[in-house]
Amino acid sequence: MYVADARSRAFLPDSPVPNEINDDVTKMIHSLVENLPMTVEKLEELKSATVEDEVCSS
Numbered sequence: 001m002y003v004a005d006a007r008s009r010a011f012l013p014d015s016p017v018p019n020e021i022n023d024d025v026t027k028m029i030h031s032l033v034e035n036l037p038m039t040v041e042k043l044e045e046l047k048s049a050t051v052e053d054e055v056c057s058s
Helices: 019-034 040-052
Strands: none
Touching: none
16 A cells, blocks of 8 residues: 655556646745745756656656
């Protein structure tokens, strides 16, 4: 049995995620990125590393 939380990728493929949940998650991510105490250079470094990471980019 798999138990997923908000940070997990262990979702159930048979159960579609309602659009309002997707919208909420998208808003939360954008809010987090906008309010990170991080320089623009460090944010770009984080984005680049995320794209290059095979776990995070899949």
